[in-house]
Amino acid sequence: MGESSRQAFLKRFFENNSDKENFSLLETVSEHYEKNSANAPYAFARYGLAKDRIVFYKHKLMADLPDYLMDFETGLTATGAKVIYAETAADAAFEICRLVSKGDRVFVSKDRLVNEIGLAARFKSENISFENSRLVDFPYRMLPYPSSVFLQEMAKKIGLEDTKVDLAQQSSMYKKHIADALFKDSVYISGADFLVSTPASVVKIENTGNENLFASFCTKQIIVAGIDQMIPSLQELDYFTSLFTIHAHGSLQAWNHVLYFGPKRQDEIDGPQQMHVILVDNGRTRLLKEDYRRSVFNCIHCDACTALCPVFKHFNLPCHENGSRMMGPLDCVTMPVEDGFDKSGFMAFACTLCGKCSEVCPAGINFQEMILYNRKESVERESFMAISRSQMKLLRKMMLKQKVLDSSYHRLVLKMNFKKSFGSQKEFPDLSKKSFHLRWQENRVENR
Numbered sequence: 001m002g003e004s005s006r007q008a009f010l011k012r013f014f015e016n017n018s019d020k021e022n023f024s025l026l027e028t029v030s031e032h033y034e035k036n037s038a039n040a041p042y043a044f045a046r047y048g049l050a051k052d053r054i055v056f057y058k059h060k061l062m063a064d065l066p067d068y069l070m071d072f073e074t075g076l077t078a079t080g081a082k083v084i085y086a087e088t089a090a091d092a093a094f095e096i097c098r099l100v101s102k103g104d105r106v107f108v109s110k111d112r113l114v115n116e117i118g119l120a121a122r123f124k125s126e127n128i129s130f131e132n133s134r135l136v137d138f139p140y141r142m143l144p145y146p147s148s149v150f151l152q153e154m155a156k157k158i159g160l161e162d163t164k165v166d167l168a169q170q171s172s173m174y175k176k177h178i179a180d181a182l183f184k185d186s187v188y189i190s191g192a193d194f195l196v197s198t199p200a201s202v203v204k205i206e207n208t209g210n211e212n213l214f215a216s217f218c219t220k221q222i223i224v225a226g227i228d229q230m231i232p233s234l235q236e237l238d239y240f241t242s243l244f245t246i247h248a249h250g251s252l253q254a255w256n257h258v259l260y261f262g263p264k265r266q267d268e269i270d271g272p273q274q275m276h277v278i279l280v281d282n283g284r285t286r287l288l289k290e291d292y293r294r295s296v297f298n299c300i301h302c303d304a305c306t307a308l309c310p311v312f313k314h315f316n317l318p319c320h321e322n323g324s325r326m327m328g329p330l331d332c333v334t335m336p337v338e339d340g341f342d343k344s345g346f347m348a349f350a351c352t353l354c355g356k357c358s359e360v361c362p363a364g365i366n367f368q369e370m371i372l373y374n375r376k377e378s379v380e381r382e383s384f385m386a387i388s389r390s391q392m393k394l395l396r397k398m399m400l401k402q403k404v405l406d407s408s409y410h411r412l413v414l415k416m417n418f419k420k421s422f423g424s425q426k427e428f429p430d431l432s433k434k435s436f437h438l439r440w441q442e443n444r445v446e447n448r
């Protein structure tokens with residue numbers, strides 16, 4: 001039944017919900033997404049058409065995914081980058097550890113895919129230390145001594161007192177020096193927002209400037225992406241990015257739309273010397289084989305469904321910060337298939353079927369249908385049920401007897417069988433001491 005996974009899920013859920021500070025922070029995030037979703041239809045002349053286009057191009061992609069992946073690999077390899085296929089999350093984390101050399105300074109961006117492959121835990125077990133790439137802490141957090149001393153030293157080293165050096169030169173000298181001081185032998189690991197098959201490229205959308213900074217100066221860049229993040233060509237990119245940014249950021253354009261076409265070329269000033277793209281499958285091809293679940297591949301990972309879901313909206317951030325896998329309504333569909341129903345079948349039941357996710361999803365995913373399908377499969381496999389089929393048969397037999405219902409015995413039987421499924425946070429309802437039949441009889445006598 002995957003009891004330990006379910007218990008870990010419930011523990012995380014109740015811990016996160018009891019933290020008042022995180023709770024109010026996540027409420028703000030949720031409000032932001034609510035506003036974005038409400039405004040999205042007004043940002044397009046024909047919002048419905050924009051959504052249909054996403055579905056159309058994604059279907060086209062799914063029909064010929066191996067070809068698109070091959071074009072992507074061929075194109076990117078031609079520029080000197082390396083493309084690595086990882087069948088499982090563990091394979092992806094293993095490949096990354098292999099690429100990190102002793103003495104490298106490792107920066108990790110907190111992206112969805114980086115968390116999905118469990119990189120933080122893997123680094124911990126391999127004794128690889130790393131820092132989060134966050135501009136708010138950068139660069140002063142990383143300096144070996146106070147920033148004022150560092151800047152003075154730098155000014156001296158690069159001769160800023162020399163009046164002949166103009167401002168533009170000074171600035172590029174500064175940048176080069178920072179790069180040498182902080183990014184020497186550095187590895188930058190991040191996720192991608194989209195992969196483009198032709199011309200082969202990786203797209204990253206962000207509002208902070210982190211991506212540009214770290215990717216420009218690092219020595220080795222490692223990008224982790226799911227095979228479902230592929231789009232056919234640059235021509236369609238605009239359809240995807242505009243729907244993504246309006247839902248995730250609240251505007252049609254984010255500050256930075258960064259496209260990577262490979263490692264640094266000879267004529268370029270900055271960029272990584274090596275670029276590796278890890279393409280993660282992790283159960284995705286299994287989902288692709290099933291007609292009734294393959295629409296999850298339409299997802300553009302805007303996170304609107306997760307931020308607005310009554311179950312998941314208070315579930316992620318603190319754990320996401322810690323490098324745990326971010327979860328949302330999509331996982332109620334995918335996890336039982338990816339991890340197996342025995343381990344993660346309970347996820348099909350972590351949903352109220354309120355339909356908010358389907359309502360806001362720009363990729364037109366019908367979650368409820370797929371979640372109900374998972375529930376059906378879960379029951380058929382007896383992988384996650386409050387009581388077993390044979391127990392249910394016995395219960396039915398007993399409950400069909402009026403004598404049992406009239407006695408207090410039925411309350412005991414129900415409690416014994418269902419109390420566990422209510423969990424430790426919820427009280428088992430107080431059942432009526434008398435059956436309906438008894439009360440009706442009593443009423444009849446009284447009213448005579």
Ligand code: SF4
Pocket residue numbers: 298299300301302303304305306330357360361362363364365
């Ligand atoms: S399922 Fe839809 S709403 Fe959720 S992240 Fe994907 S595109 Fe966004």
